[in-house]
Amino acid sequence: MPPGFAATAALLADPARSAMLHALLGGEALTAGELARIAGVAPPTASGHLARLVGGGLVAVHRQGRHRYHRLASEEVAAALEALGGLAALAAAASPRRPWPHGEAFRTARLCYDHLAGRVGVGLHARITGAGWLALAPGGWGLTGEGAQRLAALGLDLEAARQARRFACDCMDWSERRPHLAGGLGRELARALLRRGWLRRTAPRGEGDPFARRRLAPTPEGARALREAFGLDLAA
Amino acid sequence: MPPGFAATAALLADPARSAMLHALLGGEALTAGELARIAGVAPPTASGHLARLVGGGLVAVHRQGRHRYHRLASEEVAAALEALGGLAALAAAASPRRPWPHGEAFRTARLCYDHLAGRVGVGLHARITGAGWLALAPGGWGLTGEGAQRLAALGLDLEAARQARRFACDCMDWSERRPHLAGGLGRELARALLRRGWLRRTAPRGEGDPFARRRLAPTPEGARALREAFGLDLAA
DNA sequence: CGGACGCTTCGCCGGCGGACGAAGGGCCTC
DNA sequence: GAGGCCCTTCGTCCGCCGGCGAAGCGTCCG
Structure with a gap:
């Protein structure tokens, strides 16, 4: 658990990101905009957070038209x-x-x-x-x-x-x-x-x-x- | 998991703190000095980290003479x-x-x-x-x-x-x-x-x-x- | 094909927090 | 009680990261 343990924990350590993850614990896939509103931040901020969550393997993303649906990557x-x-x-x-x-x-x-x-x-x-x-x-x-x-x-x-x-x-x-x-x-x-x-x-x-x-x-x-x-x- | 979720995660998100916690997963109680060496930081830095871990309820401390023994707070x-x-x-x-x-x-x-x-x-x-x-x-x-x-x-x-x-x-x-x-x-x-x-x-x-x-x-x-x-x- | 919409990238600012050195308590030893 | 040790508090510096506005793609609609 070592390489990347602290980095993974850091992904959970931000209020906006943790709000997004808890919203995704509802099991539905949500768009970037919805997650931005839920987390209470502006779209650019949410976009950055989501990019980090995806990069860290916690969230999976799925494009559909002009929306991007995000869900938890795994159980x-x-x-x-x-x-x-x-x-x-x-x-x-x-x-x-x-x-x-x-x-x-x-x-x-x-x-x-x-x-x-x-x-x-x-x-x-x-x-x-x-x-x-x-x-x-x-x-x-x-x-x-x-x-x-x-x-x-x-x-x-x-x-x-x-x-x-x-x-x-x-x-x-x-x-x-x-x-x-x-x-x-x-x-x-x-x-x-x-x-x-x-x-x-x-x-x-x-x-x-x-x-x-x-x-x-x-x-x-x-x-x-x-x-x-x-x-x-x-x-x- | 709500109040304090991100704050608790933040306690794990620092390399020095996470190194200390992993060392304590060995089950022994370790002194502040030992943990400082293990984490690779100076004693004042380690002291600050340990204070935060204790405050967050992750680590318990036990004084014995001029040493302070630290262990994980619970399973x-x-x-x-x-x-x-x-x-x-x-x-x-x-x-x-x-x-x-x-x-x-x-x-x-x-x-x-x-x-x-x-x-x-x-x-x-x-x-x-x-x-x-x-x-x-x-x-x-x-x-x-x-x-x-x-x-x-x-x-x-x-x-x-x-x-x-x-x-x-x-x-x-x-x-x-x-x-x-x-x-x-x-x-x-x-x-x-x-x-x-x-x-x-x-x-x-x-x-x-x-x-x-x-x-x-x-x-x-x-x-x-x-x-x-x-x-x-x-x-x- | 223009315009609206969703999302991202860019650039900048502000603040938090992690790092250390120096100095200050307890506590044990001699 | 003088000195050494362990640990903490204090003060300071610096880097990182979260925040937003403006601007730049891509997509859907009329």
């Missing part, structure tokens, strides 16, 4: 952002402790690149592993028969999940300090729950703060369904 | 350093690819704060979980009867492991990109293997580069024992 980037976020949360808890408006909603449910984080993400992970739906096999995690049946019934595309680079893996959750489900299965789980309308994005693709793009909220029916299907009580 | 710091190291390794692999002298030895075996990382750490984790020694129970990971018996026979202090804040948890390994064993059990496993002389530190507490303090090498007898007890082939 490793998301995992590192979450891990570093955990450190920052620890430090914030130690010092003055000024409250953070997004905190509570963020702890309930949010996206972490392409999968679920927060209480919902951690709770689903605990439930799925604890109920024996996911088990350790030689070569990694795999679904058991019951797990495959239950998750397919929820509408997950298990075939798509299996084609991911990693089928299932843990990603440390900074707010709950316990793992949530990442990898192809985590992605398909998030997609299925959004598709079913159990969770929805709370920010209507407006601009504004970087964190709005990640925030999720359970719908009334979703809260009920999550309680019935997974024993998740979101009031806690 | 979360170690986990975040490893995660960020993975990002930097990805970026380094993409660009010019100048070779790094420590690379190969680092991939074989190293310390990650208080537990094992590298091929040895990942291999032991795979073996211990794959053989059913460690199993998921309500409330977290626990040893099975066989696991407790086998590990106790290797000289692990399982009682000490149980008193840790977390008994067992995964820590993503940046070089192998698979999890290794952290938590109290990971710590005791590392201690036991060092105590038995299967692994040893390769740097005799000299000064020098930051990474020397983390590097481990299997002794000839250790390589044999690891192969017999865990099926680990370190030549691969």
Whole structure:
């Protein structure tokens, strides 16, 4: 981790760049202009920041007409952002402790690149592993028969999940300090729950703060369904 | 991750500070003077850096006589350093690819704060979980009867492991990109293997580069024992 | 083909922070 | 208690980096 460790950290150390990255943790690809507004800087400034993020391998860019769409380069980037976020949360808890408006909603449910984080993400992970739906096999995690049946019934595309680079893996959750489900299965789980309308994005693709793009909220029916299907009580 | 995310990242973004942190990943507490030499800066400079690291909650300090011993504040710091190291390794692999002298030895075996990382750490984790020694129970990971018996026979202090804040948890390994064993059990496993002389530190507490303090090498007898007890082939 | 739009490059400014030397506390030794 | 050691604080310098406006491509629209 040495060559370039400090350089990579420096990419995360600027408020504008970190706002952009956190906005991209919502999983959508955003244009340079949108990211400039989100980060609160002028277009030339944003352009420079994005060039550095792309050069550092954290962000991938895709041209489409006169727009340039930016997205996180990989799930490793998301995992590192979450891990570093955990450190920052620890430090914030130690010092003055000024409250953070997004905190509570963020702890309930949010996206972490392409999968679920927060209480919902951690709770689903605990439930799925604890109920024996996911088990350790030689070569990694795999679904058991019951797990495959239950998750397919929820509408997950298990075939798509299996084609991911990693089928299932843990990603440390900074707010709950316990793992949530990442990898192809985590992605398909998030997609299925959004598709079913159990969770929805709370920010209507407006601009504004970087964190709005990640925030999720359970719908009334979703809260009920999550309680019935997974024993998740979101009031806690 | 919001308030203070960029500020925390900035603590890692300086070459001198990052060298200090990597040296502290060796798990020992080091004095300000040692860290100054390791980072290659003058004592006043190092003092300033250390003050910032302590203020940011990444490093804890302990006075003893006229020395001040510094250590990482928690295993979360170690986990975040490893995660960020993975990002930097990805970026380094993409660009010019100048070779790094420590690379190969680092991939074989190293310390990650208080537990094992590298091929040895990942291999032991795979073996211990794959053989059913460690199993998921309500409330977290626990040893099975066989696991407790086998590990106790290797000289692990399982009682000490149980008193840790977390008994067992995964820590993503940046070089192998698979999890290794952290938590109290990971710590005791590392201690036991060092105590038995299967692994040893390769740097005799000299000064020098930051990474020397983390590097481990299997002794000839250790390589044999690891192969017999865990099926680990370190030549691969 | 002109004009609007999105994005980038260029040039300049301002401020932060990292570097060191010198000097000032604690603490241990003799 | 005199002196040495470890570490810190202070003052200063300098380089880097983030910020913006103006201007320069490329793309889409009428």
